[in-house]
Amino acid sequence: MTRTLYLNGAWLPESEAKVSVFDRGFLMADGIYEVTCVLDGKLVDYAGHAARLQRSAQELGMALPLTEAELLEVHREIVARNALDQGLIYLQLTRGVAERDFVYPPAGTPPTLVMFTQAKNVLENAAAEAGIRVALLPDLRWGRRDIKTVQLLYPCMAKMEAKARGADDAWLVEDGFVTEGSAATSHIVTAEGVLVTRDLSHALLPGITRASVLELAAAHGVRVEERAFTPDEARAAREAFITSATNFVVPVVAIDGATVGDGKPGALTRDLRRFYIETRRASAI
CATH class of the missing domain: 3.20.10.10 (D-amino Acid Aminotransferase, subunit A, domain 2)
Incomplete structure (x- = not known):
């Protein structure tokens, strides 16, 4: 089954989800990520992961494009869209698309937020x-x-x-x-x-x-x-x-x-x- 991914507010088949070659995550490793476990179709230790994501973003001067409530809703939606019972949700936030430069792009540059799922039997290890x-x-x-x-x-x-x-x-x-x-x-x-x-x-x-x-x-x-x-x-x-x-x-x-x-x-x-x-x-x- 082809997975459905979340990319900057859109739900896309994995074959159609594309990120620019000028994205700073690709060029400069200018990005952060989180991995949240899914068990029985539910999010494990979600509050801790959401808080750590926020902290990582603050430490690097990045802005999350979603509110706390919206971020939780997207996590739940990606589980539902992919009928994920056990596995993980990978989330990556980068500083977005800009001309390659060691200096951060101007404030207001839209970040890149991507999420995808991976099925994994987390109980039988x-x-x-x-x-x-x-x-x-x-x-x-x-x-x-x-x-x-x-x-x-x-x-x-x-x-x-x-x-x-x-x-x-x-x-x-x-x-x-x-x-x-x-x-x-x-x-x-x-x-x-x-x-x-x-x-x-x-x-x-x-x-x-x-x-x-x-x-x-x-x-x-x-x-x-x-x-x-x-x-x-x-x-x-x-x-x-x-x-x-x-x-x-x-x-x-x-x-x-x-x-x-x-x-x-x-x-x-x-x-x-x-x-x-x-x-x-x-x-x-």
Whole structure:
């Protein structure tokens, strides 16, 4: 089935959705994006994603062309038009079409807003059952990783290098500490059962799933520490896992070839995935 896309106020078949070659997202990576999970045809953690989109836009001086109510309505409409039961909505906002220049175009230049869906079985995830292996690589991204920009070339390179090393994904390291994964938040559980994840700063993206999982952990009596941790701490951890919008909670069972814990998905990781799915399925809109 051909998908229906949203592009600057119009609903179009994917074959007819076109963006100018002079769009700054194409020429300058001058754009931001969000990915919202869809489960049972409803939006998961939508408020967090909408708020982060607004923050990213403000940080870069971009204007959203839709009000909060209109943005929610478009999300719901694209789900309905594509009969999406499970999967994701990808949204991208760029500064729009202008002559190529390092200087931003004049205020009032219309932005480009595009949205499309991808079907994905988010509940049945083989990686969540078996766990993933990660390789540690240097974090060579730009300094404002708290803004969800379309500058994704280095994360792609890191993921490909990790696969070349026989791993499934990469965890990135800067100044001796893990920042985050190539496209997910990194977490460890210490031998004492403390959930440790990096504190928020310009060094990493404020993950929406991260926030929900930390809230759930605390609600179930798990001690949480938001601080940087080293690769050695990660290797010595009892459990490790990643969080992201469409993967939810996925165990990490090996780091640079060293087994994490007993090499199997840990009990707390499995519980947090279950808690997340149950609560977010119930609260999806």
